[in-house]
Amino acid sequence: MKIFSKEQIYKGDKLTAKKQNITSTELMERAGTQIFNWIHQRMQGAQVPIHVFCGIGNNGGDGLVLARQLINYGYNVHTYVVNCSDKRTQDFLVNYERIKQTTKKWPIMLNCKADFPPIGPDDIIVDAVFGIGLNRPPNEWVKSLFQHFRASNAFTLAIDLPSGLYADKVPEDEDGVVWANYTLSFQSPKLVFFLPDTSKYTRQWEALDIGIDLEFLQQTDTEVELIGKNEMLPIYKPREKFSNKGTYGHGLLIGGSYGKIGAMILSGRATLASGAGLVTTFIPKCGYIPMQSVVPEAMVITDVDDEKLTAIKFEIAPTAIGIGMGMGQDEKTQTTFQKFLKSNSVPLVIDADGINLLSKHKDDLKLLKPQTVLTPHPKELERLLGKWKNDFDKLKKAKAFSKKYKCIIVIKGAHTITVFEDKLYVNSTGNPGLATGGTGDVLTGIITGLICQGYEPLTASLFGVYLHGKSADIAVEDYGYQSLTASHVVDYVAQAFLDLFAMPPAQPPAENEEENL
Numbered sequence: 001m002k003i004f005s006k007e008q009i010y011k012g013d014k015l016t017a018k019k020q021n022i023t024s025t026e027l028m029e030r031a032g033t034q035i036f037n038w039i040h041q042r043m044q045g046a047q048v049p050i051h052v053f054c055g056i057g058n059n060g061g062d063g064l065v066l067a068r069q070l071i072n073y074g075y076n077v078h079t080y081v082v083n084c085s086d087k088r089t090q091d092f093l094v095n096y097e098r099i100k101q102t103t104k105k106w107p108i109m110l111n112c113k114a115d116f117p118p119i120g121p122d123d124i125i126v127d128a129v130f131g132i133g134l135n136r137p138p139n140e141w142v143k144s145l146f147q148h149f150r151a152s153n154a155f156t157l158a159i160d161l162p163s164g165l166y167a168d169k170v171p172e173d174e175d176g177v178v179w180a181n182y183t184l185s186f187q188s189p190k191l192v193f194f195l196p197d198t199s200k201y202t203r204q205w206e207a208l209d210i211g212i213d214l215e216f217l218q219q220t221d222t223e224v225e226l227i228g229k230n231e232m233l234p235i236y237k238p239r240e241k242f243s244n245k246g247t248y249g250h251g252l253l254i255g256g257s258y259g260k261i262g263a264m265i266l267s268g269r270a271t272l273a274s275g276a277g278l279v280t281t282f283i284p285k286c287g288y289i290p291m292q293s294v295v296p297e298a299m300v301i302t303d304v305d306d307e308k309l310t311a312i313k314f315e316i317a318p319t320a321i322g323i324g325m326g327m328g329q330d331e332k333t334q335t336t337f338q339k340f341l342k343s344n345s346v347p348l349v350i351d352a353d354g355i356n357l358l359s360k361h362k363d364d365l366k367l368l369k370p371q372t373v374l375t376p377h378p379k380e381l382e383r384l385l386g387k388w389k390n391d392f393d394k395l396k397k398a399k400a401f402s403k404k405y406k407c408i409i410v411i412k413g414a415h416t417i418t419v420f421e422d423k424l425y426v427n428s429t430g431n432p433g434l435a436t437g438g439t440g441d442v443l444t445g446i447i448t449g450l451i452c453q454g455y456e457p458l459t460a461s462l463f464g465v466y467l468h469g470k471s472a473d474i475a476v477e478d479y480g481y482q483s484l485t486a487s488h489v490v491d492y493v494a495q496a497f498l499d500l501f502a503m504p505p506a507q508p509p510a511e512n513e514e515e516n517l
């Protein structure tokens, strides 16, 4: 799913109105109606007090359309206009007049000194104060209003964006933002729904279709894409009947050190689970017995050293290599890692201590071949890129790094974001159960396994991150967040593959209208 920028959204609005020969007011009516449908479907006429707070721009206009329709359907609506902005948009004014013709309960104008209306904890707040047009921090009175919303503990539904949240940067002050329980965005989500600094304001979200011009949606190239099942299905490589293990490549995993052989066991199992034909692990001698015992499918080559990697060399011809898991940062390991980078030309995934060694010896970055995949968690990324001011600054630095070294950076986290040159791919699967040791080793194994089967490194990264998160989403049904382990994630990769083709559950037959009368 494409994530459009603020500028692209405005452009899409104008183009849609022109191509569909409708006014922006009619587009606003569509937007407000879609919000109404979402609420009506869930409330079914319940008389819970609904407080609709409207700004004086088009976000406010959406709120007025919604309020009018709620009133027409007999809901218990209180409408307020937060009259603190400079100019009222034409579409706001049109809807302000319309709602006054609908009800005697005209919207209450709140100037920037008014007392706040009382809001009960079981009431509903609709936040239609600011949308993507926010261009400066809200003033103190508006900030206090947003804090009043929060203090009420009422369910807060944000229209398009939680007010006070910019579409393209981190807010200056978290008290100046509405903390929504649910955000209804038009046509597509916003990047700020997925970033650690800003996703807390949106929490759950849904994108409502308002009929933006299809050609515009299809032909506009966006910087950001949300990656889900629909994006992954077309890239999945079905297996041919007449194939053999050689068809699906040979993954080589290099890493491990005394006490961290488990990382390599997890990676090895994950590489197999992702479909690699053959897997070999290169580990210190201390890992030989456990690896052969726990992962009999994996072949083993051992380093001359008992406890760490000191001399990486192998006769096999792998089709993909994953390196760094549990590898440690001993200077002998660093030396052999550097030598390996100099001589290697096989598609490569670098994880964990491999990344840390690169951070410690930044000269070695020039040894990275194009299309190398790096899979840092935020701390490892900071060692590589240096400190960042916020998530937007982090992504800017990551894009610059990716362009400089032509590498793919998988920034692991709650929404893993894969960066390649100027594109950002936001993953839609995964859950807090993944915050447990070893899940990174599993991800590296999966990505390595996909590359060795012939997926391009970027595709393998997106698909691997998707499958990894999906495995955890399925496994967490059985294990819960606390008890989910990295081994479970490996065990459920199979289910993540099968889920790609699972038919959606049949909708229960709509009850016959007559029976309800």
Ligand SMILES: NC(=O)C1=CN([C@@H]2O[C@H](COP(=O)(O)OP(=O)(O)OC[C@H]3O[C@@H](n4cnc5c(N)ncnc54)[C@H](O)[C@@H]3O)[C@@H](O)[C@H]2O)[C@H](O)CC1
Binding pocket: 009, 012, 013, 027, 028, 031, 055, 056, 057, 058, 059, 060, 061, 062, 084, 085, 086, 087, 089, 129, 130, 131, 132, 133, 134, 135, 136, 137, 138, 139, 159, 160, 161, 186, 187, 212
């Ligand atoms: N395709 C779509 O997504 C559609 C979106 N719609 C809605 O339109 C808004 C954007 O409307 P816009 O008038 O451009 O801006 P806002 O309503 O978000 O902002 C209101 C207004 O407020 C002024 N302003 C900005 N910052 C501040 C501030 N800190 N304090 C006071 N005033 C401020 C600024 O002048 C803005 O104009 C979008 O979010 C959707 O809700 C369309 O309705 C339909 C299609």
Ligand SMILES: [K+]
Binding pocket: 059, 127, 128, 129, 130, 131, 158, 159, 160, 161, 162, 163
């Ligand atoms: K809003």
